[in-house]
Amino acid sequence: MKEVMAIIRMNKMNQTKKALADAGLPAFVALECLGRGRGLINQEVLKGAAEGNEEAIALLGTKGRLYPKRIVTVVVPDADVQKVVDTIIGVNKSGRAGDGKIMVMPIGDSVRVRTGEAGEAAVS
Template identity: 45%
Template sequence: MISLKEIVAIIRPNKINATKKALDVLGFPGMTACKVVGRGKQKGILGEVAFTVSPELQNQEGGMKYVPKRMLSLVVNDQDVSLVVAAIIKINRTGQIGDGRIFICPVEEVVRIRTGEKGEAAI
């Protein structure tokens, strides 16, 4: 039985395109990506976003209550986890607070809705 893992990465908005391109080159074109907001140690990234940050996301000190990020999710074979994680780190590490997080979770089963395929065949 093949072991599958879900890799969830929370990254800076300005790194999404480079991350998607690098993963595609490595043979991992399939993923889910969405805009998210969250909080952590980082106080804000107003200079890094190419959109207007709404007032409800800003705090009184000029920082941000919630920081816009991008969340990527992809499922890979267990043996590919190290490669994918290394690529995400290489593209996204700036050394500054706010570089993001990567979560690696076990996947019990995958089912392709259209065909009913399961496991690795459904990825």
């Protein structure tokens, strides 16, 4: 089993959720978070500044700000890892900085609380 953790843009959450469900992977956890990559300008802030939003204009001069993101976590059997990764990339890749990151980590075991099923049966 593997845990696939993806950090994505907030505005891609609904599309990601639908794509995972369409790929047969409806179970996941999503958390709101703050973070930043190597880029210094958030395109949403730039867009807001162009529209005259005073808060966005004030943010343009700051460096090192943290931006709202989502963390999506999916635990799947090893055979499904590539499907999850490809699905998330397919929805979130724009070619611009800030598209996100995907990390894949091993999971030692999993137990479904309701039934007591363990291992891959608990995540299938």
